[in-house]
Amino acid sequence: MQNPLNHHTEEYADELVPGTMLLHGQYEIEDYLIRGGFGITYLARDSLDRRVVIKECFPSSICCRVDGLVHAKARDHQNQFSSVLRHFLREARRLARLSHPNIVGVHQVFEENCTAYMALDYVDGMDLLSVIEEDPQRLTPEVIRSVLIKSLGAIHYIHDKGILHRDISPDNFLLDSADKLTLIDFGAAREHATKENRALSSLLAVKDGYSPQEFYLGDVTQSPSSDLYALGATFYHLITGKAPPDSQQRLAAVASDAKDPLVPLVPDGADYDPDFLNAINKALEIFPEDRIQSAQDWVEAIDAERRRQSALSHAGKDTSIRLKISQLVAETNLDLNEPVIPPVAPASPVPASPTLASPVIKAPRRRDEPPLAARPGNAAQPKGGAPVSRPVDIFGEPIDDVEAWLSAQDGVAGSERGARGYRPADAPAGNGYSSHHSDTGRQRPRFLRSLMVRLSSATFTRSKNREIPNGKEQS
């Protein structure tokens, strides 16, 4: 059989022809897809007849194929080609270690024909540029929003690993029929700037409209905000149907005190909320320091729920809460010999951490019961109506005789722990909550038990004025 690599035609000037086998027959080229700055992309089949995509390192400005083998075009290009090849292999191997639902998966990375290849999962989808051009009605505000959140997840993931994609643009996102998004084309990706990488910059194509101005200048530091600029440009294009003006032109305008040719996005109707559009405008700032600095910041800027979670997690680290707990521990240690715990002053309105918040939501009384202070025998309510703290157990039940309660707990804890340990009801067995664990806690220090009463008491004081939602049993 004729070697397809020798069968050069006009149509397949430099590309591998269909039928070409790679990696000892493990992959068979089916079709040429496209040629980019760094290489050529093919559709192929693997030995299990699965469709894959193969990318070949083929920087056509400096190399050519002779008898199937890839060579630098000229002696002067030899070092550059070697450098690109090393870079391709390094990045391919790095990409192969990534695992994210919105990043294309790598099957194999191998060397052959004096160049390098990577075999990728085939994504049965359409790139976003084609979607804009051929099926724009598919890009509803909901789809655009969900696609942005997914792409930020993928970009956060790579940035966290120290990788810049460097070629974020609509044609490098694939969208399948279920609106699943996949980020592809890590050919230009690189670790945060190194000297060798800088030498490669001259080879890396910039994409007008998407590349930030620093990509046009070889020696300028590139940062996560560079990828975020390109992402902002991508979504500007998805929303307006037009890519932003190229960043060099924008920089020149700003430098000469002329008006920035970029028309910022402004809310128009209810399609997008202002936070969503403002975040894209901010990502598209011309100077890196003015931009959104991280994918996570971007997500928080547009997602109220994430903002809330982030605030809670900060509150969890809030020193005022830790201070409150250490105060309680100190007071409790002082009070160890006192049978009656004096009222705890109403807690200051510190932000609740998730762990402290949950008992507050678990209301200290049942719906069908009157408020604690109004129950018979609980006449602790002073005339002025100011809240008075009473010690309560963790279920909010009042404790009249703390000493007796503590002794009773010793008995209950012993028998209950023996029966079911400390494993939370919803925690699977064998996840670290072993019964052995519970036994070691059998003699829980008394100050700790006393502290639990105080914390319950403080919680109760804070939660006292909360209404139980109508008709909803809180368990």
Ligand SMILES: Nc1ncnc2c1ncn2[C@@H]1O[C@H](COP(=O)(O)OP(=O)(O)O)[C@@H](O)[C@H]1O
């Ligand atoms: N994993 C894949 N699954 C399906 N199609 C792909 C895949 N990777 C690339 N393609 C197609 O090939 C095109 C070019 O691939 P890409 O990796 O972006 O290389 P280039 O450097 O040439 O832009 C994409 O726009 C897409 O249409």
Ligand SMILES: [Mg+2]
């Ligand atoms: Mg591409």
